[in-house]
Amino acid sequence: MATEVLTTIFHDTRRARKDGTFPVKLKITYNRERKYYPTKYSLSEEDFLKTQEPNPKKKYREIRISLNAIEQSAIEVIEKLPAFSFPEFERRFKNSVANDDVFAAFAHSAERLREAGQIRTAQSYDHASNSLLSFLNKAHTGRNKGMSLSEASSQREQLQRRKKPLPFSAVTPEFLQEYERWMLAGGKSITTVGIYLRNLRTLFNDAISNGDLHQDLYPFGKRKYQIPSGKNVKKALSMEEIGKIFDYGPRHEREARARDLWLFSYLCNGMNMKDIAKARYRQLAGDIITFVRSKTERATRQEQRKIVVTLVPEALQIIDRWGTKPTHPEAYIFPILRDGLSPEEEIKAINQAIKTINSYMKGIAQRLGIEKNVSTYAARHSFSTALKRGGVPTACISEYLGHSSEKTTQSYLDSFEDDTRRKHAALLTAFKSES
Incomplete structure (x- = not known):
């Protein structure tokens, strides 16, 4: 032929x-x-x-x-x-x-992610696609100061109507350099730039893997375009600062609940809010809670790593104060979610919980004279740093966090004994012995 x-x-x-x-x-x-x-x-x-x-x-x-x-x-x-x-x-x-249209690839990938229940990742792809469209049209799709919600929505609709196919071949190293400069000039952080461009890089890898794109057109890598990485800003709190948060007297119930959920994350292996929100009573057994990180349950389905957390008395008290009543195995531990929500509704509820906690924690930090960003992510980072300061081996911390990237250490480590976990968990409230 x-x-x-x-x-x-x-x-x-x-x-x-x-x-x-x-x-x-x-x-x-x-x-x-x-x-x-x-x-x-x-x-x-x-x-x-x-x-x-x-x-x-x-x-x-x-x-x-x-x-x-x-x-x-x-x-x-x-x-x-x-x-x-x-x-x-x-x-x-x-x-x-x-198949040689970047925007079509973004839309297709976002659709597949939504079908798989990975709503946040799908939203990230949507944001990256909209940003790229704005760059090509040299206009911002975001809501500018003084712009109403309806005006911002109208602006996005106008850009969508002006969308033309963007061939993969048009995305060259020079194109990416200019796009990066445009994003930074528009106020985007290095972290956001990295997220958007890693999403784009994934589309290139998929297109090449599917045979839709020649390898020679790949614009990323050495001597081409390298995605910037944000500086590793230290977010961990000192033991003294964590102690202040423990001892803080909340002004009202909403503030107390936000403070306690932040502390629960810190005390439970840096458990992120999505995993806290999705935790059910059947995962509890005495002073142990077991879960698989939502972030990795699909990516590592063949080798799902269960995270086993020893609950110190303070964590059990938080469950007792704010846990769903009456308790039964299938009930959510905390009333952040309810059964019957769609994946989109779940993410909306979790995001709102994070927003509320971060807002109250910001006010608490200001009143306590803590100048660091006391977000829910800071709770996770503080957990790992507290153990490191206490001399816990990095391999143990990696297992407690549920990281899959520590392949070298995890390949020869078994689960730790309960008494070892209890000993390490006690380090999280070491500030009490210092007072």
């Missing part, structure tokens, strides 16, 4: 455009019949010749790689046809080209 059909990249110099350039097309020849299919490129004769040089300069090399990818995609379509015909080739080639 491939020997009967000829493909080539054709510079159509028969008619110049207004800017003096000529369109670059894909030419297909079959049984002496020729058909031409447009690409996004229009070049002068001099520029086209530069793309054909043995070692073209960077700009022209990227254009040639992109054009070669288009031709290769056509060849792959032709080879899969049982019998060649232009109509069938055009139908399949059109679908193949549709």
